[in-house]
Amino acid sequence: xxxxxxxxxxxxxxxxxxxxxxxxxxxxxxxxxxxxxxxxxxxxxxxxxxxxxxxxxxxxxxxxxxxxxxxxxxxxxxxxxxxxxxxxxxxxxxxxxxxxxxxxxxxxxxxxxxxxxxxxxxxxxxxxxxxxxxxxxxxxxxxxxxxxxxxxxxxxxxxxxxxxxxxxxxxxxxxxxxxxxxxxxxxxxxxxxxxxxxxxxxxxxxxxxxxxxxxxxxxxxxxxxxxxxxxxxxxxxxxxxxxxxxxxxxxxxxxxxxxxxxxxxxxxxxxxxxxxxxxxxxxxxxxxxxxxxxxxxxxxxxxxxxxxxxxxxxxxxxxxxxx
Amino acid sequence: xxxxxxxxxxxxxxxxxxxxxxxxxxxxxxxxxxxxxxxxxxxxxxxxxxxxxxxxxxxxxxxxxxxxxxxxxxxxxxxxxxxxxxxxxxxxxxxxxxxxxxxxxxxxxxxxxxxxxxxxxxxxxxxxxxxxxxxxxxxxxxxxxxxxxxxxxxxxxxxxxxxxxxxxxxxxxxxxxxxxxxxxxxxxxxxxxxxxxxxxxxxxxxxxxxxxxxxxxxxxxxxxxxxxxxxxxxxxxxxxxxxxxxxxxxxxxxxxxxxxxxxxxxxxxxxxxxxxxxxxxxxxxxxxxxxxxxxxxxxxxxxxxxxxxxxxxxxxxxxxxxx
Numbered sequence: 001x002x003x004x005x006x007x008x009x010x011x012x013x014x015x016x017x018x019x020x021x022x023x024x025x026x027x028x029x030x031x032x033x034x035x036x037x038x039x040x041x042x043x044x045x046x047x048x049x050x051x052x053x054x055x056x057x058x059x060x061x062x063x064x065x066x067x068x069x070x071x072x073x074x075x076x077x078x079x080x081x082x083x084x085x086x087x088x089x090x091x092x093x094x095x096x097x098x099x100x101x102x103x104x105x106x107x108x109x110x111x112x113x114x115x116x117x118x119x120x121x122x123x124x125x126x127x128x129x130x131x132x133x134x135x136x137x138x139x140x141x142x143x144x145x146x147x148x149x150x151x152x153x154x155x156x157x158x159x160x161x162x163x164x165x166x167x168x169x170x171x172x173x174x175x176x177x178x179x180x181x182x183x184x185x186x187x188x189x190x191x192x193x194x195x196x197x198x199x200x201x202x203x204x205x206x207x208x209x210x211x212x213x214x215x216x217x218x219x220x221x222x223x224x225x226x227x228x229x230x231x232x233x234x235x236x237x238x239x240x241x242x243x244x245x246x247x248x249x250x251x252x253x254x255x256x257x258x259x260x261x262x263x264x265x266x267x268x269x270x271x272x273x274x275x276x277x278x279x280x281x282x283x284x285x286x287x288x289x290x291x292x293x294x295x296x297x298x299x300x301x302x303x304x305x306x307x308x309x310x311x312x313x314x315x316x317x318x319x320x321x322x323x
Numbered sequence: 324x325x326x327x328x329x330x331x332x333x334x335x336x337x338x339x340x341x342x343x344x345x346x347x348x349x350x351x352x353x354x355x356x357x358x359x360x361x362x363x364x365x366x367x368x369x370x371x372x373x374x375x376x377x378x379x380x381x382x383x384x385x386x387x388x389x390x391x392x393x394x395x396x397x398x399x400x401x402x403x404x405x406x407x408x409x410x411x412x413x414x415x416x417x418x419x420x421x422x423x424x425x426x427x428x429x430x431x432x433x434x435x436x437x438x439x440x441x442x443x444x445x446x447x448x449x450x451x452x453x454x455x456x457x458x459x460x461x462x463x464x465x466x467x468x469x470x471x472x473x474x475x476x477x478x479x480x481x482x483x484x485x486x487x488x489x490x491x492x493x494x495x496x497x498x499x500x501x502x503x504x505x506x507x508x509x510x511x512x513x514x515x516x517x518x519x520x521x522x523x524x525x526x527x528x529x530x531x532x533x534x535x536x537x538x539x540x541x542x543x544x545x546x547x548x549x550x551x552x553x554x555x556x557x558x559x560x561x562x563x564x565x566x567x568x569x570x571x572x573x574x575x576x577x578x579x580x581x582x583x584x585x586x587x588x589x590x591x592x593x594x595x596x597x598x599x600x601x602x603x604x605x606x607x608x609x610x611x612x613x614x615x616x617x618x619x620x621x622x623x624x625x626x627x628x629x630x631x632x633x634x635x636x637x638x639x640x641x642x643x644x645x646x
Binding site: 006007008009010012023024025026027028029030031040042047104105106107108110111112204206207 | 329330331332333335346347348349350351352353354363365370427428429430431433434435527529530
């Protein structure tokens, strides 16, 4: 649902003229991604994605994001690779926005998650973490633990009306859970570059194999095992919000086969999963409270993540996830 | 802004298996078109568009639309051509929706309209009308003159509050204009299959030439010269809603070179242009009145078409358009 910026024909032609990509064949807005304007671009050189960065992305973060994609792609991670213009720069300006062209990745994101998808994501996430280990950039995780208290305050800025409308007592429940999570948040776990938003719609599969990881615009420098906990939330729950232990075991096992988990990481899995669940519950609650009910956009129900949070709060150790 | 229906992987695979299109390579929602769900589909056989028809399209009209595209494409009109499945049918079912695959057209729609675009559209519209002359289907124009009074009633169902909020006196102005237009509406002009919505975002250009006409889902059997009047409104006004006579002359002249306009059609041009202007003013007013102000969708301002309407109401003959 994401075409916010229209580009004039002349501006597009001039912009593409800076790249060694041949002639323009087609240019269509694509409906995926909610932060930026994305276009499917076809030229005589092939298929590409043109992204115009909208106001929710801090321009100061763009070199980190594009540099990370370039770094990972060069190390065999199947992610979009920024295409450099003739002058060697990939981050440019178009229609008053920062803009970049990246390679097009084949594949289809899975609308129905199967166990094999979870295993493939675990393998790919470990490979991403290992490939990013020598990336020289760093970015504080704005939506990591330090950001959750201010986010809760903003999500409850309506006096908690939206939260109460969803579930009586929800504001109080989230406030108590967040205090407990932050008090138990682990120190000293291995950290590096994480994707931080590796949901099914950011992972492409082709002929049964993982063919691409996209949307690195939440990537940050944070705990590796927190990234895994995000995936646990995003991939291993059934539509009725019950944990599928077979999927959890497939995800965690495949990850650990690529990057072994330390005892401290395993012990921290419940609180990391609580943190990941509350992070998405809070951003969804914020969006819920700030989107008019009649709006023609799909609001994601925060309660799906509140239910995950409750599951993780009841977990005492990694055995809850099949380990 | 148009992905309303998600299709499961298995359903998509089974659906594509019915077509002689090879293997799936990619499948991305595209953000253009507001009535249906559209996907850019890439297979080993090439690029295609998959459309799922949503509730604003009457399924009974689909054979007319798809048949017309097939008919026109077979006669050299560069429009999407329905792709038949192995059993010979192009209109099928997917995810509980009627669905069709059509060919992908290269090109980019013009964000800035130039005189050369107007001439090319005039030529293409005449060719479309001529190519459709022997099409055996017919469809009453739901958004033609017979539909405007009920549409006005629904657009003013809020007691005219939305209209008055836009411009004091607007409800009264539209009511009076509509009565005048319907009283003067011409009888006996040449009729046949018309596109009825040939706005710039439905016309692709490539390397300076018109490369495709898309979105036939408002097509109907109605006056040819009314279709031309829609284009006059859509292509020949500047952003300040002044008529560019050079563009109007280019559009009308190129059209007439392909399909000569009769004296009666020329004489009716002002009232046809009034009708086209009020048709878009009314649907935009209806959408304006029925979209919450905070919604994250762009509402098109009906006043752009009210201003066109005023221009056409002041026109006494085709000389107003440079003829």
